[in-house]
Amino acid sequence: MTKDYVTINRDLWNAEAADWAEIGARLWASPEPVWGNWNNADDGLGLLPEDMSDLDAIELGCGTGYVSGWMAKRGARVTGIDVSAEQLKSARRFAQEHGADVQFLEANAEDTALPDQSFDFAISEYGAAIWCRPSLWLAEAFRLLRPGGRLVFLGNHPLSLICSPPSGAPCDDTLHRPYRGMWGADWTEVEFEPSGICFNLTMADWMALFLQIGFTVERYQELYAPDWAEGVRAAIPADWAKSYPMEQVWHLQKPL
């Protein structure tokens, strides 16, 4: 990818921020965390520690900031960073409405300029997890974590990408692109719902990258759409996502 994807993605999110405020408001109001495209109940997924008292936590690509809000509610000292000033405006407004003490900063998750080893816990739900180059943002997350610190991230499953037609139409049961050599996709000029530039890797390449950076893998989860899901969300038909995993969650640790 030779395009300036950070600027392209930042401009996209600044332009679309207003459209995400309604979802942000709903999720800030959710009493318990819910995850991903179909807001799966946590139900033992355990993306966040139950008790986050005394933890320094960071959300990388926080968007409207509801995950940061849930972490603050669990007792963490929270920093949310995002490259989009407009998304951060929504995040700050919601934090104020909910009385959540979160520090929101404008920064690129690939190069935050925050101090080394300043966090115990890092998370990204569809933030840096898909919009940043994996080798860069994962190395940055590793740098930011203290030894023993954990990184959890949720993004699209590689299977959903290979089943997505190049036109940007919803994914289906055909393998539309090679798995081998997967890096992500440029959605800026597709026919249906153009957006930005997103990253993903094959399973083997994710694992090799974690090893190269120094992370150990604690857990890996695949998410399906719940039984009640219907229609199409984010170019994923509910029926497809009841049979195939549309999302993946990696739980990583920086060794002690």
Ligand SMILES: C[S@@+](CC[C@H](N)C(=O)[O-])C[C@H]1O[C@@H](n2cnc3c(N)ncnc32)[C@H](O)[C@@H]1O
């Ligand atoms: C779908 S939102 C995810 C956040 C949150 N879970 C939500 O849904 O509101 C994606 C966010 O990633 C941010 N983002 C994209 N590229 C980024 C980068 N290089 N550094 C930090 N944030 C980035 C976007 O600005 C956007 O707010």
